[in-house]
Amino acid sequence: MAWSTRQLAELAGTTLKTVRHYHEIGLLEEPRRAANGYKQYRIRHLIRLLRIRRLVDLGVPLSDIAAMEESDENAEQVLRTLDAELAASIERQQRMREELALIIRCRALAELPPGFDWIDAETPDADRSLLLLYSRVFGPSTMAALQELNSAPRTPVAAEFDALPADASEAARQQLAERYIPEILQQYRDHPSLEDPSAGAPQGQALTMSVVGQALAELYNPAQLDVLRRVNALLEENRRAAPRDPA
Template identity: 50%
Template sequence: MAWSTREVAELAGTSLRAVRHYHDIGLLETPERRANGYKQYGVAHLVRVLRIKRLTELGFSLAQIADMDRDDDHPQEALRALDAELGSTIERLGRVRAELSAVLRDHPPTDLPAESTPAEAGLSGTDRSCVVVLAKLLGPRGRRACADLLRDLPDLPDQDQAVPAKPHPR
């Protein structure tokens, strides 16, 4: 069997441009040319394009595919590494979805950290900015420790309320 570049691309379900790109980056050997100058692809070329397409659909980059041994039908190490990476991504996306769900449900300001209390949403802009910065600097554990300390403090007057000035000693 012999196919043109366009036919190989169509059979593999990819684009003509992709097949040419695989040649350019060394993923696909350039086939012999017919007398008319057109490339003549064989079964091995089609199988290689199909493999490249399959591996990219699984999540491998073209650079990762280039690093794989062409003759290795089952690249264990690369598959395990990709599986671990995908597992981490799924966990991270699960945390993001849970946080989004809480934001959609509770309507807190989006600048506050996920573990914020409803009281923090009602803080003044300055105080809220302080909470945001401290949350970033301290992290969740440090922020909880700080919140525990602040919980035991007596109530202080609001910033917006005037505090009577003490007479200055002369």
């Protein structure tokens, strides 16, 4: 009893296209043809095809199947490599499930980068968006500093900045900027990487600061942006007034 290509494919639970592809790459030998030119597959072809499909279903790349047949050592190496890849994939998927479980409990966490799932649900949308953007442009040391910094409760000054209306008076903006300075200087002492967060940025400093600048301009209102400008000016004054290192 011999089978046609279509019948062989059906017996193996695959397709004509797949069988022909295995012929093309040399994994499945071509059978003899009948007088009418049709291929005649037999049990050895079906067994071979079923073995190939078994390995493919386990995740073995077609390019490795031939190497596996060359020696037991090759076969073991291919299977161990595949096992390690599967273990890493399972671990990654488990982490994803854990993150999804957190997001199911608090939908707002979907707006934050990984590692910031403990952030207070009351954190302003602008800050959430900034953290998400920062995760794409800042380096690991800066993101680690931001993680630690944001793990603490928001200070009264930060809360006042969040609530600052667009039409806040100049005096209110100046006072808020002045009150921010001691906090920021302390942050710099605790987390030196925050003083120049774009240093070591994977995308380069110019692109990083372009993203940060545009993000601030679009996410904060005019009064908040003015406070940030005043803060930068005060920080610069503080740097100029700081005693120089005699060395």
